[in-house]
Amino acid sequence: MENLIEIKGVRHAYRTDSGPLPVLDGLEIAVPEGGFVAVVGPSGCGKSTLTRLVAGLMKPDHGEVWLHGERVKGPRSTVGMAFQNPVLLEWRSILKNVLLPLEIVPSKLSKKEAEDRARMLLSLVGLEGFEDKRPSELSGGMRQRASLCRALIHQPEVLILDEPFGALDAFTREDLWQTMHKVKEREPFTGVLITHDLRESIFLADQVVVLSGRPAKTQYVLDIPRNAAPTLDDLYTTEAAEQLNILRHQIQVAQGRTTEGAT
Numbered sequence: 001m002e003n004l005i006e007i008k009g010v011r012h013a014y015r016t017d018s019g020p021l022p023v024l025d026g027l028e029i030a031v032p033e034g035g036f037v038a039v040v041g042p043s044g045c046g047k048s049t050l051t052r053l054v055a056g057l058m059k060p061d062h063g064e065v066w067l068h069g070e071r072v073k074g075p076r077s078t079v080g081m082a083f084q085n086p087v088l089l090e091w092r093s094i095l096k097n098v099l100l101p102l103e104i105v106p107s108k109l110s111k112k113e114a115e116d117r118a119r120m121l122l123s124l125v126g127l128e129g130f131e132d133k134r135p136s137e138l139s140g141g142m143r144q145r146a147s148l149c150r151a152l153i154h155q156p157e158v159l160i161l162d163e164p165f166g167a168l169d170a171f172t173r174e175d176l177w178q179t180m181h182k183v184k185e186r187e188p189f190t191g192v193l194i195t196h197d198l199r200e201s202i203f204l205a206d207q208v209v210v211l212s213g214r215p216a217k218t219q220y221v222l223d224i225p226r227n228a229a230p231t232l233d234d235l236y237t238t239e240a241a242e243q244l245n246i247l248r249h250q251i252q253v254a255q256g257r258t259t260e261g262a263t
């Protein structure tokens with residue numbers, strides 16, 4: 001299978017008043033077309049920096065980022081992004097918020113097709129009937145669903161999710177995990193999910209990449225065999241417990257709390 005995203009030997013340091021701050025140091029990540037990779041690692045190790053590199057919002061000092069066989073040199077319209085804080089525009093309806101990217105990035109869709117697509121996506125995530133509401137009329141989880149639709153409206157090849165469920169309560173978060181599986185089935189994309197939640201990583205991704213502490217390198221990669229239709233019960237199996245134990249241990253290694261089993 002072709003790798004849609006390839007991050008090869010990426011190193012990067014931010015220039016700060018107190019000198020260079022090395023953030024990434026030898027990052028290697030490959031995501032096949034249709035794959036879904038979760039990136040976990042200690043706080044501040046460089047996970048969001050990695051998403052900015054994939055989206056072409058910044059260039060690495062060394063190394064290469066490739067998307068679909070092309071080297072990333074600037075922002076790409078084929079990348080959709082959703083963040084922890086959905087930042088919806090209060091003066092626009094939910095439908096108009098979802099349609100916003102199409103006003104910025106040219107699209108082949110007619111106005112009617114775009115609106116039909118936005119309505120289809122909103123219905124897919126359970127927001128049918130809320131198209132004309134304002135963001136403040138929706139709960140946090142509903143706003144995050146709308147933000148997901150906005151990220152998907154232009155049929156991105158790559159969907160980057162930077163802790164999108166981090167601010168939600170546990171039940172809403174689990175609901176959204178299930179919604180994500182539904183969305184991926186109907187609207188296939190290649191995904192990169194940044195998360196601090198190991199259960200979330202094994203429930204959503206087919207590969208979990210553990211980054212080391214800053215400056216981050218790829219420390220460990222765990223493949224997650226996928227069920228066709230995952231349910232939350234899958235998180236309570238022996239297999240899931242084993243996967244979580246491995247990841248928990250690797251995070252401890254990344255945090256420097258143990259060296260045992262480091263790769």
Ligand SMILES: Nc1ncnc2c1ncn2[C@@H]1O[C@H](COP(=O)(O)OP(=O)(O)OP(=O)(O)O)[C@@H](O)[C@H]1O
Binds near residue numbers: 015016045047050
């Ligand atoms: N534009 C910038 N200029 C200088 N330093 C920055 C910049 N952006 C991020 N940093 C620093 O780089 C490091 C990595 O930041 P980044 O946001 O990529 O980490 P993260 O792993 O996503 O963090 P967290 O887990 O806390 O969300 C942090 O120490 C951060 O303070």
